[in-house]
């Protein structure tokens with residue numbers, strides 16, 4: 001089964017063309033559920049290794065170019081993924097499925113995208129974020145202040161002084177499973193302000209249950225929170241990711257249009273063998 005591995009600023013994905021249902025046939029022949037398949041493909045030692053898996057499928061509405069199914073590495077379905085959407089667009093462009101102006105269907109709504117630099121950069125227009133609010137939490141016996149916003153998936157954003165040394169994994173995990181965010185939980189973004197239009201970010205991702213090198217919807221959530229709370233003064237906001245890449249986030253004040261732009265890297269073309277699933 002053919003696949004391509006790509007990453008968007010270090011957030012990595014295995015992408016399959018499933019327009020003829022090939023992945024479903026393959027999974028059925030292995031007697032696995034789709035969730036089991038995703039977990040095995042995303043496993044780092046015995047699979048391809050990735051933060052998530054993307055299936056490119058035929059659209060429901062033929063005005064759009066494709067529909068995707070997005071899975072986190074633990075097999076859970078997520079309604080949106082910013083970096084994954086940039087990777088999916090580059091994949092679709094290189095496979096000849098789309099030209100440079102792209103529309104594709106996600107559970108969060110239709111995403112518009114533009115292919116730049118022959119797919120090495122992709123700019124996406126996300127669906128309108130919602131639910132921005134201040135949130136106070138009790139974590140480890142102390143009060144924590146932050147902001148919640150849904151940028152296609154839920155994010156809790158908080159400012160920290162010591163971003164480089166911050167214990168993102170264990171602290172992030174506590175907030176991700178905090179009762180305030182039940183039942184779905186949340187992604188957690190820790191940020192530091194660099195200048196009037198730049199922040200740095202580290203993200204604990206739901207469904208990967210770990211820190212990732214970048215999170216697109218998290219970068220968008222953090223840029224919006226930083227701007228709305230007066231921590232940065234100018235747009236576009238540059239968001240420096242854990243992996244070192246910079247994501248460029250721009251948006252209208254009423255959040256009617258929100259753009260995420262950054263680099264996409266093709267890692268390799270691969271062929272998945274059935275015996276990988278026998279382990």
Ligand SMILES: N[C@@H](CCC[C@H](N)C(=O)O)C(=O)O
Pocket residue numbers: 011072077078080081082083084153154187205206207208214215216217218
């Ligand atoms: N890495 C993604 C977000 C993927 C979904 C997230 N883990 C969730 O389940 O909410 C991004 O780049 O936006």
